Amino acid sequence: MLKKPLIIFLSALTLAACSSDKEEADKTPVKEEKAAPASTENVMKFQSPLTGEEMKEESTDRSVAVMVNNHPKARPQSGLSKADIVYEVLAEGDVTRFLAIYQSQQPEQIGPVRSARDYYIDLAKGYDSVYIAHGYSPDAKAKLDSGEIDHLNGMKYDGTLFKRASFRKAPHNSYISFEQIKKGAEQNDFVMDQPPQSLRFLSNEESMDGEEADSIMISYFNNPLFDVVYEYNQDEGKYERYSNGEQTVDYDTEDPVLLENILIAETPHRIIDSAGRREIDFQSGGHAYLIQEGKLREVQWKNDEGRILPYENGKQIPLRKGSTWINIIPSSPGLSGSVSYQE
Template identity: 55%
Template structure:
């Protein structure tokens, strides 16, 4: 009996030791920030402790250290529908000349197979790409933009140099609305010119998923943005309650991807007012994207009147000097002239 009792006691002691060891071995908590992007993690991403894409706030299990690519995309009616816009993390829509808008589509979390039609560079688009440390892609340039590109102010690939090699012409459309570039050719061009494709862009600030469910503001189910009297370049964003995202329209027609037919869906619509100056007879513009000013921010079917600021080359929403978080997902930034002004260019519908 004594031997049996000793054996039982030994077994119990063994199990107790194993149990205690399991309780005391815990995953270490690492409070250090591995890079500045992690400082802007949404709360729910912090709790899950993965990485997140700096331009969308969406969690990922692997460190997103790839460089952003910023492509000039044509918005002429003959260039619609475009290719690749549905994969862009951020799209900037700005007047290029006259009443014609053009897009700067920024890719980092997703890589579209084909992008275009690609169009020519303008100085203010180049500056936006610079602020995101992006490889800048264009086909052509204004005189001032050419000076910047020739000075290597920003890493870039231009169709004026690589037409027919990195950039391909579509037989389905006529010039200048038929220049395209694949993501594979962007990588080939970067290697050819010795550009690194490592180094993620600086991160924006984002709400957690739970926080985005309780956003406040005025009801605004759609917003229309006037760029031209005939409506050719006017934009509209319509909130889809089921999807929880905004659908985009050009001149009343929904914006979709040429190859797949997938709709462009965005989570943040950020409309800013900036000083525009016409600098030549052709209608080229100089646009002040440095000084800040009035803005509207649409998220989850609601709109808030805010301000915009330029933070180290990035256009961000602010209120009382504090940066306003974005909803996790894709963002579309529309820039309108101070004349006629934000309130005259924008109309909302609460239905």
């Protein structure tokens, strides 16, 4: 039952938020005279730098950022359920694409892989990722050719590192496996044992205040094919994602995409050529929504060394431990779109 609808047009968002950050530490038990041998329970646990989740061993893997196709003919995709961070950003027209960043998990297959744009490259650089794409715009090609980011592109490796699936048609059928990503990195002498700097996370005891928001909808230009709905699953304590009314799941495993953090950031967009390519401002900061634990807070976003993160009163707001999806929406006057939520 709709209790409290709120529709906010992209040119008129107003925001504020607060949070706190605590750190946890384990203590090693000691005997009277000397420290006791550490048991499995007493060994300090490691955590994933991009999800904050506990890991048995310290991860030294470099992050990998993959351009994933979001055209309806590319759904359901492979590998999205295992991404630590996913950006959803407009490409040409009313079409969005994903930049999926992997570090804590390495899915067997990722795709369909799509072409690069310059602003996706900038986002990948924020996590010092190896950038994976198939094709490029002129501005993206200039960035890749300049050597400012380590990358593997299907224009060079189509049929070798990148494989074409028989069950889909081009340009919606290019896939890559983590095995092939590692092979390509080795061939190009990429350093792959440098993990990204860790994000900040809430402790397990901390929770978020805000408006009740069990369902959030993002509409891009009133195109229902790219409507995004996040539904809070109380049992899981996570959000499910839907596109055009269908749940986002993994093509190969049928695992649903489940996430703990949603950040919706309003940024200036500008069309720059006859093909409809865009310039997107990721530097100025602006209005945003942060959604966690079935609650929504109005906040600000800032670019923190290439990372789009939530802030309030100049201080970064820690994330919940888990996966994060970041939807970038236009703030430019005259663009049609909306964000709404309900209890």
